[in-house]
Amino acid sequence: MDSYKSKGWAKTAFESVKRLCSKTQYISLFDRIKKRRPLHRTESLLRTYRLRLLQGVGALGLLASISIGGNEYVQMHTYEVYHVYVGDQLAGTVSDPKVVEEYIIGRVKQLEEDNPNVHMVLNTDEVAYKAEKAYKIQSDDQGTLGNLNELLKSHAVGVQLLVDNKLVGIVKDKETAEVVLNRIKDKYAPQKKEAGRVSVLSAPPEPQVGESVLQSADFIEKIDMNITDIKPEEVAAPDDLVRKLETGDVAPSKYTVVKGDCVGCIAKKLNISKQLIYEKNPWIQDDKIKVGDVLDVTMLKPALTVRTVEKLVESQEIQYETIYEKDDTMRAGETKTIKPGKNGSKKVTFLVTKANGYMVEEELVGEEVVEQPTPEYAKKGTKVILGEGTGKFIWPVVGAKLSDYFGMRWGKMHKGVDITGNRNIMVADNGIVTYTGDKGDGYGNKVVVDHKNGYVTVYGHLSKIETTKGKVLEKGEKIGIMGSTGDSTGVHLHFEIQRNGVPENPLKFLSQ
Structure with missing residues (x-):
């Protein structure tokens, strides 16, 4: 196939045929025959020149066949590959972007299996492709994936939960944060049970006599969720975060009854509700307390209301x-x-x-x-x-x-x-x-x-x-x-x- 690569002879043959087929040469030849040769010589000359003409046309056809065959061969051995970059650094060349995409999917899945309680991400937003098509250009899928294994770095991402602009905890993702908040809300805003199922009604019905129907439930405090890079050990377990948000950081508190005290007097003195005293001290009957009684008056200050x-x-x-x-x-x-x-x-x-x-x-x-x-x-x-x-x-x-x-x-x-x-x-x-x-x-x-x-x-x-x-x-x-x-x-x-x-x-x- 090396003869296909050398195009000099083809050019020479083409020029020769072109000269043979030149209109000017053909006309001048015919004129010479008419002037100088008898008829039978003329026919002989015409046969001679027709043979040369046919030889030239044949050469042209052969040239065309050779050219077409050469192009098909080049096209058959021309490949499109994709150069893969991570940022400005070349990771290698692959035959198809799907090779990289499938690698990334597998890598992310492995990260999730290895870190079930933390959301891990790769710097895949830095991955870019540059296509190139060339004769017998080579790709290296496995080598490129090996380089990507080094260039693509993983890091932990979490969601900061802020209450009135104060950080109260970090969770895996926004879905986990919503679960935590809903668990707290549902404690005070029970869902309505209907026909064996639980549903939250967007348009509450009118309550019947003796019935209480929830109209609305929300948090008094301002709540924000911010996605940020974190350390895996900073992620809080949902149960721990719920407990922290519900109880706050207040230590148990006791009060000893003195002369002249009554339940309402103590509540007013400590700036707490009477309901709290009754709930914390269910042994109190008919408001009867005596000097020396110790009351549990712990007033929790939860982060969320x-x-x-x-x-x-x-x-x-x-x-x-x-x-x-x-x-x-x-x-x-x-x-x-x-x-x-x-x-x-x-x-x-x-x-x-x-x-x-x-x-x-x-x-x-x-x-x-x-x-x-x-x-x-x-x-x-x-x-x-x-x-x-x-x-x-x-x-x-x-x-x-x-x-x-x-x-x-x-x-x-x-x-x-x-x-x-x-x-x-x-x-x-x-x-x-x-x-x-x-x-x-x-x-x-x-x-x-x-x-x-x-x-x-x-x-x-x-x-x-x-x-x-x-x-x-x-x-x-x-x-x-x-x-x-x-x-x-x-x-x-x-x-x-x-x-x-x-x-x-x-x-x-x-x-x-």
């Missing part, structure tokens, strides 16, 4: 009205039922806001009457007795807003409601004052009014009492100033309605 808002629906009674028929033969205050009444019911909706499970706010957002009460009809004596109530109560505070409700609270019965608003306290119905002062029972300064019809109202935590025992009061008359005396953590009125000695929910008697 889950704020939840729940919609709670309760059914509450509506006290029926009593319609009296006057009877002057009966002593005032005495009654005789003619036709018994029946309490109605209403559906009351609250929005309850909690921080890490502790209630921080409870807002009444709606009432719906389900059943109207049926009035009671009774005879009522008209012999005058001062201080007899009407049985219809007014709010004891103008612009009243509820801050706590009737019912079980923090392990004990809350016998009334807590009200804020205008500081002037008014008596809710006609009655006679039976007590003023502070008994040391947690109510602070309180006023007790007997309405002479089976009802008694209590007004607690007053900063100032402006009535006296035995005084006959008219509905709406001022009896004191709102305060925070006794077992109170803020300025408000504690208001109770008792019927025949039993505490009733004041909201049964008070219209919104």
